[in-house]
Amino acid sequence: MLKYLIVMLDRASVPFCHHEPAEKNEGLISAADLKNAIRFGMKENLVIQFVYPDRAIPAELENIIETIDHVKIKPYPSGKDDVLVADIGAIPQKAENETLVIRASIQELAEKVSEVENAIYRFKRVNIILKEPDSISEEDAGAYKLFLDRLTYYIAGQTASGKELPQFNLLTDRILLDKMNNCGAGDESITIAPDGKMYVCPAFYYDGDAPVEWDKEEGLQLPNAQLYRLDHAPICRACDAFQCHRCVWLNRRRTLEVNTPGHTQCILSHHERNASRNLLGRLREAGIAATLKDIPELDYLDPFEIVK
Amino acid sequence: MKKEIGTVSADERDEIQKLFERRNGLNELAKILTPSDEELYEKLVKDLGETSVKFQNWWDRMAANYSWEGSEDGHWEINFDTCAIYLVTEK
Amino acid sequence: MDGIKSNKVIWKDGTAKNITFIVTKDCQLACKYCYLVGKNEKERMSWQVAKSAIDYILDHKSDFNEESVIWDFIGGEPFLEIDLIDQICDYIKKELYIRGHHWFNSYRFNFSTNGINYDSEKVQQFIAKNREHLSIGITIDGTRRKHDLNRIWKGDGPEKGSYDDVVRNIPLWLKQFPHGGTKVTISSADIPYIKESVLHLYSLGIHEVNINAVFEDVWKEGDDDLFEQQLTELADAIIDGGWYEDYACSFYSENIGKPLDPVYDNTNWCGAGRMLAVDAAGNFYPCTRFAAYSLRSKKPLIIGNVHDGIDRDKLRPFLTLDRTTQSPQNCIDCEVASGCAWCQGENYDAAESPTIYQRATAICKMHKARVRANNYYWNKLFRKLELEGRREEYEANRKTSNPILPC
Structure with missing residues (x-):
């Protein structure tokens, strides 16, 4: 069931997920399309998120946006309630947002761990999104695990010394989740692009996919819509890496099917899961989080091994 | 005439089947080797000899173990699908 | 049991790795039902590509760890490339031995041929050279009128059927392969000739008739009734006529027409993804059905090539596909679901989006018609056995048979 509407205000809207934007080919959404998008969101009772470009937009569009309750996803500068998107090398020191999305490659994460350590205690919530997910090697996966292990020790230490447990997608989400909590593109969320049409997510728009139609009675006219749901993903429905994005765009790039993740995606998610498990163990040693649910030990990093 | 006289276990069947297949493979490989493959040919001939010995040993072992009925003008056959052993005679 | 012929047990129970060389897209015939929509004379596999494919496969033993292998050759008509095939098979035999590969003890060369040049000197020499490792099926579709309805010679001018050119090679084939089976394909126009065709094939001495309706959406209103009538009369x-004692027809199986549990009967029977096909350009496919020349409306689904190897991520959907995830609810709930087959290639080609996870169900009514005729067959046969006092013997010696034969 649809719950979220993402509205890209510009063709060069800030990339807040795995996808890279197209070349800086500016193309603002028209006022009419923006109004239609908002009206659609209101009638279908969706949480509306506007994705801004890295430049000011006309006051007319801003005024239309302010007619409805919403979330802004923006680069710096942005307001306290906005979701700030920043590259790891450019996290603004003066930002006062509550929520930060850091985009980084694994190499960058390995080199700039201290930036992340700093950020997770500066902001109320930090999400890290990997850049270039297509080109991640076995060696990169090892570096990623090391990065997560370092942060595990850091957070455990900070929490033991009295700091509040941070909200950090890679490590603390899994501790608190008891079922899958994924991106949901094509199932729970849909995107309206600057051309005014619907797409599974911005990445599908940039890939040149055909737009998706909406039927008032039947809803999304997405061919084989069931394949965007967890119950039709044989590997994922057997998995407990609940924090995984389950990115359907990345799935399609790697395996040609939206319901099937590639090997690397599963490895990375399981490194996150296992690091969360380690963190939970350390918190319990410090007398914290005793009531939280166990994360069982696994002898595999890829649930494909138990499903095939 | 073909008469069923017994069966072997699946493991015993697998053993002889592997030898049977190997012997066939060696025989067919021998047909395509040329004089320039002298070393390979030597190896193959030795292998064929050893495989044939193992092959015969299996039949001797099984016959002794199961005390199968035999015949001077007959031979034993195995059905690989069913593990059944047959005595095949001229009459 | 002695007295009822079942379909032949599949070699190695279907666990062998199946590797298919698409050696040519050329064929002497232009069969009307052929799913190979892009046949041509130009795309022939070179020796270099074949060798590269074999070397890749044998170099990556850990990725090909099945106990046995079936090297499959298709086209078009594979025997048009007998020289290449001969070279390939010789290389395989030698390499397997030199490398000490366990497949040397367990391999087959498999061919599905139109039979036209079966008796040529080169083909016969090849057969003599590889006799113990060969599996060759000749496609003869039944009576002359049924066979020539579809299996016609290529070329301009009036249609010329190929029956005479094929049937003259059947005695030689059966002499060399007494247990040889034929594959018969049923499309809409063939239905009225099913009964006479199966009986005709029996009369030619063919004991195994593997006969299947196509998966493609070719069926017309009333085809299922006619199909059921033909199968009932055939039964x-x-x-x-007592044919059941020594002759088998794949239409009739004890295991079809039952409901399937969504959890315990959820296995994917189709081997796409577990087999490997390689084309003239050296591209790898999860099955030949995903090559460009087999597809009507989708792009080919390439999983790698002889230079870069196999992208194992692209195999994951195939290896995790199960019955229920691809099926609409009415298939999951169907009370006669067992034996209803699917083809992942046809799934992909017919789907609303490029996916293998949308089951193509054009065959539904035909399956249900088959189930009704099949029930009739077994009820009648069991009654006959009871009256003859042979029913208990049958039950005691019952073989499990595979109701769905692989492609």
């Missing part, structure tokens, strides 16, 4: 002929 009468087979049972009343």
